[in-house]
């Protein structure tokens with residue numbers, strides 16, 4: 224892929240419009256700085272970090288790269304004001320907010336000179352982002368790993384619709400692990416891509432080795448979007464998932480779902496490596512991921528495949 228500039232590369236001052244998604248238990252300073260050093264935009268995932276751990280990760284990332292990087296702030300978790308304060312104190316230049324209202328922090332951050340992107344899963348919310356004045360919108364399709372929308376709109380349907388309704392720079396997410404998929408998303412109207420699952424199975428991701436290996440073994444149909452009553456999330460159909468399914472069969476008791484979920488299931492699975500009792504978040508595209516690779520290889524593969532994917536002729 225030629226590194227000619229577009230709206231996303233100009234906005235974030237990066238070489239290629241490839242963003243590594245913020246991912247709880249995966250995207251610490253090692254992953255984020257490796258992606259930024261390749262010319263993409265690495266994001267530190269604040270969602271699974273206590274405030275002091277976040278500060279440490281930002282400081283280490285600054286040591287590991289002189290390229291731009293950002294922080295993802297999912298608004299699902301506590302200590303949000305403290306997290307934003309740390310981001311400002313540490314001089315971070317880019318923030319991707321998600322799972323909340325884009326109005327909450329956009330203006331505050333922009334006034335301090337930061338660029339703000341917000342993640343949505345529908346055209347309606349993409350339009351709200353535009354009203355909130357965000358610098359870029361990430362539109363995430365049903366295929367994506369982790370938390371998602373309830374409407375089950377696929378990336379293939381979402382991106383052209385969002386493109387039709389907003390004029391801001393648009394980043395496509397969900398189901399992108401190959402250069403051909405990246406090119407397809409950009410043909411549909413995106414200016415860049417946000418990639419999660421493919422970067423989860425990299426050497427630099429901070430997740431447990433059991434989990435990274437498991438990602439490479441997953442087949443089509445092994446994940447499911449569940450917990451729509453609480454916060455919809457795509458996860459692997461393991462023992463924990465079956466427990467949740469059992470609760471659904473007894474009549475969708477939200478309280479029972481909350482109890483089963485507990486607080487630390489995601490950590491137990493993805494960080495501590497318990498493949499049965501833990502919550503394992505990953506996208507449908509895991510069926511296309513066969514190897515744990517260094518970030519540089521993933522990045523070079525994406526660029527090569529992007530180039531090799533030719534437009535079909537009718």
Ligand SMILES: Cc1cc2nc3c(=O)[nH]c(=O)nc-3n(C[C@H](O)[C@H](O)[C@H](O)COP(=O)(O)O)c2cc1C
Pocket residue numbers: 244245246247249268269270271295296297320321322342363366367368369370396397398399417418419420421423493504505506507508
């Ligand atoms: C393991 C995992 C953890 C995630 N954690 C977060 C998160 O903390 N914040 C967030 O905004 N999105 C999170 N996501 C969603 C990603 O940011 C991204 O939008 C998504 O992975 C893109 O789809 P893909 O997995 O098909 O590449 C997570 C995804 C995965 C796979």
